[in-house]
Amino acid sequence: MCAKRLSVVVTRRLPVAVETRLKELFDTTLRVDDTPMSKAELVAAMKKCDVLVPTVTDSIDASMLASAGPDLKLIANYGAGVDHIDVATARERGILVSNTPGVVTEDTADIAMMLIIAVTRRIPEGLSLMQTGEWRGWTPTAMLGGRIAGKKLGILGMGRIGRAVAKRAAAFGMEINYNNRKRLHPEVEERLGATWWESLDQMVARVDVLSINCPHTPSTFHLMNARRLKLMKPSAVIVNTSRGEVIDENALTRMLRAGEIAGAGLDVFEDGANINPRLRALDNVALLPHVGSATREGRIEMGERVMINIKTFDDGHRPPDLVVPGVI
Structure with a gap:
């Protein structure tokens, strides 16, 4: 039988x-x-x-x-x-x-790196100009973005995906910094060229790009709250490919609108597919429909x-x- x-x-x-x-x-x-x-x-x-x-x-x-x-x-x-x-x-x-x-490690890390480049080089704005037919040709001062080589990247959550992001960013000449629940072994830090910050606040205040790569748990809900977001440089950008709940999305939207943060690249959102319309209306964001593992x-x-x-x-x-x- x-x-x-x-x-x-x-x-x-x-x-x-x-x-x-x-x-x-x-x-x-x-x-x-x-x-x-x-x-x-x-x-x-x-x-x-x-x-x-x-x-x-x-x-x-x-x-x-x-x-x-x-x-x-x-x-x-x-x-x-x-x-x-x-x-x-x-x-x-x-x-x-x-x-x-x-x-999903490699696929999600690809998207994180793509968002870092897209936001710092203003790719969504450029795509919009081309798709609407508003582009009138090259000029020396048009669409100036930022160079990522030499910039400080902060990785929040140095698990599989965080380490994969670090490898990609290092290849682009970025300086790797990270905050994690536990510090990596010295040989792993050396291999990644990564500097550990025990204080998330201190790291956030010093980096040019912040990549969110930690899971959503009770302890990480709104880990990037309004107070911590205000520690970021006005010229900094934030990228999230983990879970939307890690960032206070309303606070982030207010600061992006006010120019207190330069830009954001988001593949995940706090309320799933119900994205804040004020966030969608901004020029300094790159928004993707949760395609990290797609x-x-x-x-x-x-x-x-x-x-x-x-x-x-x-x-x-x-x-x-x-x-x-x-x-x-």
Whole structure:
């Protein structure tokens, strides 16, 4: 007699190759529409499946976990960030949570570096001039941006992505500075040419570009608040490819409008897709629709990590990318 296959529910449309393989391996229910599930749909899915495969658009809180069925034993998140899942409550209820770390490192670092260049060289303004037909030809004083070689880059969060950003920025001649929960080993600092700042305030006040690369946790919510943003040089720019909640977006918008910060490059936003219209109206910002991990290769690799976690769990072993509360 064949063993019963795991019941897996996927909350969003995934690359076809990933969906096909999921169907081959498990008793998989795929999402027909490429829209987020409602809270009621998520709860209904959690009542009937062994494994839920959510994404960053699915908020799973304690009340929803309390309504989960007895068969739900693994939430195999499609993505590295898990701040949308109450991991501690899940573990208390005997539900494991896994993610897909490392897969998006290079792709997200590419976007961070692109935003640094785009904002300092005023690329969005240049694109707008060309697309509206307002450009009237080259002049010596038009569209003057800043040179990034020799500038001080501050990296907030020196994990996989932060280190990948550091490598790219160093290749462009930037001076690497960082603030992290824990200092890197001396040999890693030496390899990256990075200077550690124990005080985030002191680093923020001295850098020309600040790249946000830390996860969203209770301790990092509005880490870049109005007080800390005011420490930045008026000529400095800020780039965020991690989570929008790390920056007080209203305070940032006010300071950008007032010229107290020179520019911003944002791939993530505090309220998801509901972007402040005042922010969208600014010329000194480069805004992207959360494309940090949006490569075909990256999204397929994310799916492969999800399947490895599920298959390992199904074989009776600890998922390799198990998320442990308190170590996020």
